[in-house]
Amino acid sequence: MNPTVTPPPAAGPAASSGQGAASPTFSPLYQQIKALIMQSLQSGEWKPGELIPSEVELALRYKVSQGTVRKAIDELSAENLVVRRQGKGTFVATHHEARVQFRFLKLMPDAGEAHQPENRIVEVKRLRGPAEVTRVLDIKAGDSVVCIRRIQYFDGVPTIAEEIWLPGAIFKGLTAERLAEYKGPMYGLFETEFGTQMIRATEKLKAVLADEATAAQLNVAVGAPVLGVERVSYTYGERPVELRRAIYVTASHHYHNELS
Amino acid sequence: MNPTVTPPPAAGPAASSGQGAASPTFSPLYQQIKALIMQSLQSGEWKPGELIPSEVELALRYKVSQGTVRKAIDELSAENLVVRRQGKGTFVATHHEARVQFRFLKLMPDAGEAHQPENRIVEVKRLRGPAEVTRVLDIKAGDSVVCIRRIQYFDGVPTIAEEIWLPGAIFKGLTAERLAEYKGPMYGLFETEFGTQMIRATEKLKAVLADEATAAQLNVAVGAPVLGVERVSYTYGERPVELRRAIYVTASHHYHNELS
DNA sequence: AAGTGGTCTAGACCACTTT
DNA sequence: AAGTGGTCTAGACCACTTC
Numbered sequence A, B: 001m002n003p004t005v006t007p008p009p010a011a012g013p014a015a016s017s018g019q020g021a022a023s024p025t026f027s028p029l030y031q032q033i034k035a036l037i038m039q040s041l042q043s044g045e046w047k048p049g050e051l052i053p054s055e056v057e058l059a060l061r062y063k064v065s066q067g068t069v070r071k072a073i074d075e076l077s078a079e080n081l082v083v084r085r086q087g088k089g090t091f092v093a094t095h096h097e098a099r100v101q102f103r104f105l106k107l108m109p110d111a112g113e114a115h116q117p118e119n120r121i122v123e124v125k126r127l128r129g130p131a132e133v134t135r136v137l138d139i140k141a142g143d144s145v146v147c148i149r150r151i152q153y154f155d156g157v158p159t160i161a162e163e164i165w166l167p168g169a170i171f172k173g174l175t176a177e178r179l180a181e182y183k184g185p186m187y188g189l190f191e192t193e194f195g196t197q198m199i200r201a202t203e204k205l206k207a208v209l210a211d212e213a214t215a216a217q218l219n220v221a222v223g224a225p226v227l228g229v230e231r232v233s234y235t236y237g238e239r240p241v242e243l244r245r246a247i248y249v250t251a252s253h254h255y256h257n258e259l260s
Numbered sequence C: 001a002a003g004t005g006g007t008c009t010a011g012a013c014c015a016c017t018t019t
Numbered sequence D: 001a002a003g004t005g006g007t008c009t010a011g012a013c014c015a016c017t018t019c
Helices: A029-043 A055-062 A066-078 A131-137 A176-181 A186-194 A212-218 B029-043 B055-062 B066-078 B131-137 B176-181 B186-194 B212-218
Strands: A082-085 A089-092 A107-109 A118-128 A144-154 A157-167 A200-209 A225-235 A239-248 A253-259 B082-085 B089-092 B107-109 B118-128 B144-154 B157-167 B200-209 B225-235 B239-248 B253-259
Touching: A029 A055, A029 A066, A055 A066, A066 A082, A118 A176, A131 A144, A131 A157, A131 A239, A157 A212, A176 A186, A200 B200, A225 B225, B029 B055, B029 B066, B055 B066, B066 B082, B118 B176, B131 B144, B131 B157, B131 B239, B157 B212, B176 B186
Parallel strands: none
Antiparallel strands: A082 A089, A107 A253, A118 A144, A144 A157, A157 A239, A200 A225, A200 B225, A200 B253, A225 A239, A225 B200, A253 B200, B082 B089, B107 B253, B118 B144, B144 B157, B157 B239, B200 B225, B225 B239
16 A cells, blocks of 8 residues: 555554564455455445455455455455456356355265255254354344255255254244245355355364154155254354254265365 | 577477467477476475475576476475475475474364374285286286275274285385384385385375274274275376275264365 | 575466456 | 456566575
8 A cells, every 4th residue: 555665664554564563463465455355345335246346346445456456356356255256247246156066065976976965954943042043143131033944955865954053143034935945055045145255164074873753854764864964154244143953864875075 | 499580399398389381299498498397396306395496506407497397386286296485596396394293184173173193013025916906006907905904093992994905016115114103204214214205196085884803993983984995006106005994983083175 | 695485566467257 | 439357568676595
């Protein structure tokens, strides 16, 4: 935001550069720009699927060079928060779109192509959140939560049974009907109807035995080995907004992971 | 490797830029530089843990600007092939070093800190590779392979039982004694003793029931739910060099994964 | 002081898309 | 033709490490 000659202490938008004295909150310019862009994403100034201003435009707005804006967007792109398209522009990432749909679903068929799963909503209820749920979602004990139970079918075969816990305050008008009639990934609905984008998640996996209830739902024997998957999803600002407890049938599917 | 005025068709080290006519193998300069650096890594010109030439030096060597070298190294760094250290230089990644050790091991204790696991080598044998193994390792059917069986203990508790299949041609002098006396991660030994670096891997997970053999090894009941993990590891050039079939006990541990 | 990676700028040109 | 992201250069200065 200032030529190289005038050293750092210029008028920074977020934090200023540190030089002589102690400057505990220093961060490079492009990180500050990245934070500003993320604020605009979070605030909804640019919505999922939309075009954000061009690099040149952003450089003018923030009074930095295009290269600096570029480096900021590079990182946002690496984190899947935006998508670049040469000649067209940079778009806000969205859970609609085939390309990135189901990017959190790592269950693959052992042989053949992955097809789009079908859903059956079993139940949607609102209740005062159990302690383990409110603790993970970082809300007050006893606060309202929504619990969705559903089955997912792969090629007609019931393969995933899950409980999805959401903060009631955010997901107000969520009903079984609304969920049932919605086509496409659930995160797409969360995004457009409730303004909540899932941008990151962590999963914990364990092998467990199917109990009677899940055995019946998933059409496997009681005591069959199944994969227990607990997922916590986060939106902007590292805020947890979903706890998902799932059982995957891994007889003819597997959980796929890439390490590097 | 040429000023901007002279367009692309200059003297490129790998591929030349495409312009007028059809140029099927075009790739940007920094990708070509990246490929050259990777060749030097693969050939052992710079060995794991060593310092590679500085950006300025590489820029001179390849006759490009420092920025272009920088972008090439950026990608190598993102792929964990090299590690940058400000003020010191850029180092070839290594499986020794606490920071990156066990980076392919995603099994975490449900509570508490992860401690370094202990190994017990059960068996090391050489044999003509079974079809499923040679197919995955991309070697000829019946070629010699090494099979290592071992148990890993977490805080003294047997938790992982695995079979590790390696191409016999690469791992010639591998013996049970050599493995047993070696401290630290096995990939470290592979790296220094056999010049083979694992740089990427894919895993497939399934929930299964413990059979008699593994139940005895892992001190669990026959029919207990355990996690089956099949890993294929790759070295430079996408060459598969390890097939690992493991059973993880997930009673008080879980497989941890980050999604984004 | 010298060398390394890290940040920032300014400007040129290329490849792709839309008008 | 105009606009967008993608590549490349050249040069300045900063932060960190070592001598």
